[in-house]
Amino acid sequence: MDEARGALLADADVLIDYVAGGLFVLELTAQHIGPLYVLSQVLDTVHGLSERDCRRLGIEVVEADTASLIEAGAKSGALSFEDWLCFITCRNHGWTCLTNDGALLRECGSSQVPVRRGFGLMVELVRSGVLARGHALRVAQAIHEANPHHISDRVLELFRATLDET
Numbered sequence: 001m002d003e004a005r006g007a008l009l010a011d012a013d014v015l016i017d018y019v020a021g022g023l024f025v026l027e028l029t030a031q032h033i034g035p036l037y038v039l040s041q042v043l044d045t046v047h048g049l050s051e052r053d054c055r056r057l058g059i060e061v062v063e064a065d066t067a068s069l070i071e072a073g074a075k076s077g078a079l080s081f082e083d084w085l086c087f088i089t090c091r092n093h094g095w096t097c098l099t100n101d102g103a104l105l106r107e108c109g110s111s112q113v114p115v116r117r118g119f120g121l122m123v124e125l126v127r128s129g130v131l132a133r134g135h136a137l138r139v140a141q142a143i144h145e146a147n148p149h150h151i152s153d154r155v156l157e158l159f160r161a162t163l164d165e166t
Contacts, residue, residue: 011099
């Protein structure tokens, strides 16, 4: 694996959200924000996104090393095996974990592993002039409609407010 700084590793929930709302945001991320990776073990859990799709979007599919697989398998608690694997991979490579999962956000935060939320990508893309504000709002609305439990009305309103500050 490339040890590139500024690299992002997407977890399943962010990928699932963007499958529902706009995969092109992930392509823009890989082009304008930094290298974007997904673990093959995570990709296997995401319906509607293939390795071929990832290549087309500029997302590099990577394999976790044996030591990381063993460590993740030995963990328990609020995180799934795949979330532990994302955490461990980001910790070991100095990558930023891209997630909306509360437990993974907390684990990264308590261990000084860089972390970003999925909508933060669109904020950065809008601020840099790569993505139109209206387009970002439409993507966020589509994600909200597909996943209203986790991307609640409150999350959507906070996203709108953040874009208004841009």
